[in-house]
Amino acid sequence: MNPKIELFHGPNKFADSAGAVVEFEPPFNETLSADSIDKQWKKLDSHQGRSLWTGNQPENELSFVDLYTEIVSYFRQPVAVCDHKCISGYQIGNNQRAWIFLCHTHSNTANLILRSSMALTNEIFSLIVTGHPGINKLVPNPIANLQRQVANLHYSKTANILLTVALSRGIPTYPISLGGNIWQYVQGSLGRHYRSAADEFDSLTGDILCRNKVYSNELINRLGFPGVVHEVARNPDHAAKIAALIGYPVVTKPISAGMGKGITTSIDNPDELVAAFKLAASISPRGVIIEKYVKGTDHRLAVFGGELLWVMARYPARVIGDGVHSIATLIG
Known part of the structure; x- marks a missing residue:
């Protein structure tokens, strides 16, 4: 196919944002039914077995370029580019060349999607037309793997x-x-x-203080505000000694992780403490914070330019029954 991919990091000849364009010669002239394509797609998506068609299934048969465009659109995360669509077309010359442009604020993500989607398109056509896999071996669970790669490249x-x-x-x-x-x-x-x-x-120092719970707690205490009683444990035995000293229930948390990662609250006994320590230590190998559990409502304050703009109270997830439906139904 000899695909040629060009990246654009800003406004370009195709759109007003970043993206990537791929130009190639379609390796198959045949067209395939949407039903046969979807069967092969579900086999490749062994992790979930979901349909390629997120909307209505196409009624007409699809060419290689049609399917390629559909797969690219499937993987494109419509983040910050919800008004843009994948654009495809043909160039007619000595050889029939096709091109597809993917508009995306993240050009490296666009590049990954275009390359991987071409391999998937080629695999599906090869399996249906020739009955044999494509030339390039695909990784296990290629669809789930590509989704993970796209997520890792994406922004917060x-x-x-x-x-x-x-x-x-x-x-x-x-x-x-x-x-x-x-x-x-x-x-x-x-x-x-x-x-x-x-x-x-x-501030760089402010960023460091925010990301290190030990440092931030020490700062709070030095400023005269009530802080949390805690110590850093090196291993499970050390954690048990600290918990016995400050008294159960306790909380375990990584030193510097955010968004609640690795945190276990309201630990009541040494057995629970061992499992909680292992969870936090998997994220924080330098040590695990063991601190006294404090009951109350969790608040998050947003301050911009020295001005408090809003306060949000956060409560643990819970389900309120209605006396009729099961918990699984209410959650769904």
Whole structure:
């Protein structure tokens, strides 16, 4: 096929945002029914066995380019580019060449989707037309594997919100460091760099204090505010000694992880403590915080420019029964 992929990191000849275009010569001239395609797709999606068609199944038979476009659209995460669609077409010359453009704020993600989707398209056509797998061996569970890779390349939920709002207001955005998830909003001297919600003027020491629970708790105590009684345990035996000293129930948590990762609350006995320590230690090998469990409502405060903008109370997930339906039904 000799595919040629070109990346665009900003406005380009195809669209007003980043993306990638692939040009290639279709290896198959045959067309396939949507039903036969979907059967092969579900076999490749051994992890979930879901249909390729997220909407109505096409009535007409599909060419190689048609299927390629459908698969690219399936994997494209419509984040911050919800108004853009995958564009495809043909160039007529000495050889029939096709091209597909994928509009995406993350050009590396577009590149990954275009390359992997071509391998999947070729595999499906090979299996149906020739009865044999394609030339290139696919990895186990290729669909689930590609979804994981796309998710790993993608930006955080906070960045997603900011990028979506910026595009809705016509504010230009550019990736500065794809691996570091750093984006520029606005052009020229007014432009600002952001990593998630942190900009270039945020304090480095403040960032360190926020990410290290031991440091932040020490700061709170030094400022005269009530902090949490805790110690850092090196191993399960050390954790048991700390818990006995400060008294059950206790909480275990990693030193620097966020978003509740590795945290176990309201631990009442040494047996529960061992399992909780292992969970936190898998994220925080330098040590695990053992702290006194404090009952109460969890609040999250948002401060911008030294001004408190909102406070959110967070409660544990729970299900309220109605006396009729099962818990599984209510959750669903």
